[in-house]
Amino acid sequence: MEQKMKPKPRERILQVAADLFYRQGYTQTGINQIIAEADIAIGSLYKHFPSKSDLLVAYLEMKENEWLEDFEKFCKGTDNPKELIIKYVDFRIEHQQNTAFCGCPFIKIMSQLDTTDDKVQQIVEAHKSKQKALLYSFFKQIPDIGSWDKKQLSENFFVLVEGAIVTTTILRNTQALESARKFIKKII
Amino acid sequence: MEQKMKPKPRERILQVAADLFYRQGYTQTGINQIIAEADIAIGSLYKHFPSKSDLLVAYLEMKENEWLEDFEKFCKGTDNPKELIIKYVDFRIEHQQNTAFCGCPFIKIMSQLDTTDDKVQQIVEAHKSKQKALLYSFFKQIPDIGSWDKKQLSENFFVLVEGAIVTTTILRNTQALESARKFIKKII
DNA sequence: GTCTATAATCTGATAGAC
DNA sequence: GTCTATCAGATTATAGAC
Numbered sequence: 001m002e003q004k005m006k007p008k009p010r011e012r013i014l015q016v017a018a019d020l021f022y023r024q025g026y027t028q029t030g031i032n033q034i035i036a037e038a039d040i041a042i043g044s045l046y047k048h049f050p051s052k053s054d055l056l057v058a059y060l061e062m063k064e065n066e067w068l069e070d071f072e073k074f075c076k077g078t079d080n081p082k083e084l085i086i087k088y089v090d091f092r093i094e095h096q097q098n099t100a101f102c103g104c105p106f107i108k109i110m111s112q113l114d115t116t117d118d119k120v121q122q123i124v125e126a127h128k129s130k131q132k133a134l135l136y137s138f139f140k141q142i143p144d145i146g147s148w149d150k151k152q153l154s155e156n157f158f159v160l161v162e163g164a165i166v167t168t169t170i171l172r173n174t175q176a177l178e179s180a181r182k183f184i185k186k187i188i
Numbered sequence: 189m190e191q192k193m194k195p196k197p198r199e200r201i202l203q204v205a206a207d208l209f210y211r212q213g214y215t216q217t218g219i220n221q222i223i224a225e226a227d228i229a230i231g232s233l234y235k236h237f238p239s240k241s242d243l244l245v246a247y248l249e250m251k252e253n254e255w256l257e258d259f260e261k262f263c264k265g266t267d268n269p270k271e272l273i274i275k276y277v278d279f280r281i282e283h284q285q286n287t288a289f290c291g292c293p294f295i296k297i298m299s300q301l302d303t304t305d306d307k308v309q310q311i312v313e314a315h316k317s318k319q320k321a322l323l324y325s326f327f328k329q330i331p332d333i334g335s336w337d338k339k340q341l342s343e344n345f346f347v348l349v350e351g352a353i354v355t356t357t358i359l360r361n362t363q364a365l366e367s368a369r370k371f372i373k374k375i376i
Numbered sequence: 377g378t379c380t381a382t383a384a385t386c387t388g389a390t391a392g393a394c
Numbered sequence: 395g396t397c398t399a400t401c402a403g404a405t406t407a408t409a410g411a412c
Contacts, residue, residue, distance in 0.1 A: 009395080024302050027215040031388055041396045042389085052388065103299065107354055111291065111299030114212050115357075124358055156348060156371045159364050163351025166295055169303075170312055176347050183344045197377080219406060229379050230407085236377095240406065 010048045012038045018059045022105050026056055026112050056109075060123045063105045067127070081141035082188055088135060089161060089181045096168050096177065103169040107162070132158045145188055157184050198236045200226045206247045210293050214244055214300050244297075248311045251293045255315070269329035270376050276323060277349060277369045284356050284365065291357035295350070320346045333376055345372050 007015070016038040020029040031052060035042050049055040074091045078084055096103075106124045113120060132155065139154035160180050167176035195203070204226040208217040219240060223230050237243040262279045266272055284291075294312045301308060320343065327342035348368050355364035 025215065025300055027213065027300070028302060030386070032386080041398085043391090043398090044396055046389070047395070050389095100303075102303070107358075108299040110354075110358055111296040112213055112215070114216060115288075115290070121358075128355070128358055152367060152371065155364070155367055159351040159355050159368065160344060160348045161351065162354050163347040163349065166350050166354055167316070167347050170295075170298055170309075170316055176343070179340060179343055180347065183340065218404065220404070229377090231380085231409090232378055234407065238407095 009038075009040055009044055013040055013045055013048060014055070014058055014062060017055050018062060021056065021059050022063075022099070022102055022108070026109060057119055057123070060106070060109065060120065060127075064123065064127050068130075081138045084138045085135065085142075085157070085188060086181065086185060088138070089177060089184070092161060092165060093174050093177045093181070096165065096174060101169050101172050104162070104165050107166065128162075139188075142188060148187065153187070160184075197226075197228055197232055201228055201233055201236060202243070202246055202250060205243050206250060209244065209247050210251075210287070210290055210296070214297060245307055245311070248294070248297065248308065248315075252311065252315050256318075269326045272326045273323065273330075273345070273372060273376060274369065276326070277365060277372070280349060280353060281362050281365045281369070284353065284362060289357050289360050292350070292353050295354065316350075330376060336375065341375070348372075 013034065017029070017034050020034060020037070031042065031045065034040075034055075035045055038045075045055075049058065071088075071091055074094075075084060075087050078087060102108075106127050109120060110124055115121070135158050136151065136154040139150045139157075142150075145153070157180075160183070161177070164176040164180040168174055201222065205217070205222050208222060208225070219230065219233065222243075223233055226233075233243075237246065259276075259279055262282075263272060263275050266275060290296075294315050297308060298312050303309070323346050324339065324342040327338045327345075330338075333341070345368075348371070349365070352364040352368045356362055
């Protein structure tokens with residue numbers, strides 16, 4: 001049995017769309033570009049994804065799953081909570097380097113769309129809440145630290161990293177992320 | 189002499205475009221919508237702004253000037269550096285409340301455009317550098333604080349607020365900004 | 377400087393043959 | 395499932411009259 005080189009059409013569409021949405025932006029990416037780069041017929045695209053916004057939702061759900069999987073892999077073998085907190089920054093530093101400082105897919109999408117109370121808002125919110133909860137679960141496991149409240153500390157650290165990601169895309173270097181890393185290492 | 193109610197065409201265009209670019213996004217806003225809402229002819233628009241991207245640059249430069257002016261007004265009468273640092277957060281909290289959590293115009297634009305090394309990148313970078321320098325000038329004036337390096341502290345605080353702004357637009361409340369405010373108040 | 381009219385192109389989406 | 399052909403509307407931008 002020979003293995004085909006190209007993935008199945010649906011996967012190809014999603015992969016190409018994901019790449020373009022992330023790099024160019026959702027509104028700046030047209031259906032025509034997607035079908036051209038995925039080497040697919042337009043009829044096939046609309047068979048798999050009834051509208052462009054359906055494709056957007058599929059893209060975000062894919063990113064969500066990817067993130068969790070990749071982060072778990074990245075932390076494999078580590079169970080020290082302090083190390084895990086640092087791993088969280090390291091993971092995001094690595095991701096920004098690998099993507100040429102393209103930023104966070106979820107934050108970018110929120111900036112691109114008009115703020116309507118739709119499904120996208122919900123997905124982004126859920127994603128960020130999950131990250132925040134994950135970080136808090138690490139902070140809860142470390143011994144008490146001075147007069148710091150762990151809940152507050154973990155939330156501010158989460159927000160600090162969010163800001164560092166954004167700053168990273170503006171300045172096109174990882175300085176803000178490295179600085180956030182030092183900051184939290186000093187505290188915990 | 190009677191005062192006309194409407195501002196001059198150029199100002200009207202810029203004001204309408206600014207509002208739409210900020211709320212809807214740059215790519216999502218068409219020339220037609222701008223001329224309709226500004227009640228202007230399309231020929232006039234292209235007389236004042238040869239292209240849509242010229243309008244974008246003018247919009248960002250306007251926001252830059254507005255920010256500095258408004259912040260100075262907001263700080264009028266305050267010269268205590270610790271107070272000024274808190275004022276910086278308060279100013280941005282107020283701005284987010286006034287704009288229904290639309291976020292930072294500069295961060296939003298960066299997320300909307302393909303990362304090309306153009307004028308926009310330059311304007312955004314300059315704006316953020318100016319903010320960072322302003323904050324550092326406040327931190328330098330306060331007495332030594334524990335084992336904290338003021339440069340590092342001010343940079344991380346700046347980044348923290350950036351993250352809080354972004355988080356604010358996702359969760360549609362000022363919690364992250366309030367939390368950042370408490371955090372820095374505790375340290376300084 | 378402002379207007380109307382329009383060019384040339386691209387948008388997301390649909391229909392129907394194979 | 396894939397293809398070609400096409401829709402209706404929106405896109406940025408230009409030309410020429412007033």
